[in-house]
Amino acid sequence: QVQLVESGGGLAQPGGSLRLSCAASGFTFSNYIMSWVRQAPGKGLEWVSGIYSDGSATYYVDSVKGRFTISRDNAKNTLYLQMNSLQPEDTALYYCAKDNAPGHVVVSTNPYEYDLWGQGTQVTVSS
Numbered sequence: 001q002v003q004l005v006e007s008g009g010g011l012a013q014p015g016g017s018l019r020l021s022c023a024a025s026g027f028t029f030s031n032y033i034m035s036w037v038r039q040a041p042g043k044g045l046e047w048v049s050g051i052y053s054d055g056s057a058t059y060y061v062d063s064v065k066g067r068f069t070i071s072r073d074n075a076k077n078t079l080y081l082q083m084n085s086l087q088p089e090d091t092a093l094y095y096c097a098k099d100n101a102p103g104h105v106v107v108s109t110n111p112y113e114y115d116l117w118g119q120g121t122q123v124t125v126s127s
Contacts, residue, residue: 002026002116004096009121012086020121022079022096027116030054030074031102036081037111038092038123048094049081050107059107063089086125093120 008020020036035050049060049070058070069082079096097114108114 004098004116004118006094006096006118006121009094009123011124011126013127014087014125016086016125017082017084018086018123020081020083020094020096020123022081022118024077024079024096024098027098028102029072029077033099033104033107034072034079035097035099035107035111035114036070036079036094037097037114037117038090038094039120040089040092043092045111046092047109047111050109051079052105052107053103057107059109061109083123086123088125091123091125093122095120 003025005023012018032053036048037045038048039045051058051070051072055072067085071080095117098116100113100115
């Protein structure tokens with residue numbers, strides 16, 4: 001079964017940390033660029049971070065640079081997002097997303113160019 005399953009969300013205080021995981025199955029994970037996308041309450045989808053299929057390059061939206069780190073373990077078919085120095089504006093439903101074709105060398109920042117999504121994991125940052 002082709003699917004992505006996120007976990008690791010929860011409630012964090014401002015300045016706190018959370019680590020999100022995304023378990024992939026049913027496709028050759030190591031062939032695809034992967035990204036994290038979020039949706040804050042009442043807002044549209046926002047691409048957050050992406051990583052090359054081999055993990056050799058990573059990209060971030062400006063608002064999370066220096067605070068979030070994306071990584072992957074292709075042996076475990078798992079994508080991660082380490083989130084530090086969390087801020088209330090990071091509150092959102094976080095999705096992992098698979099690129100729409102294997103072998104791409106450009107990480108798209110358009111959420112609609114990803115063709116497989118998980119169910120999402122909620123991150124709430126509040127004191």
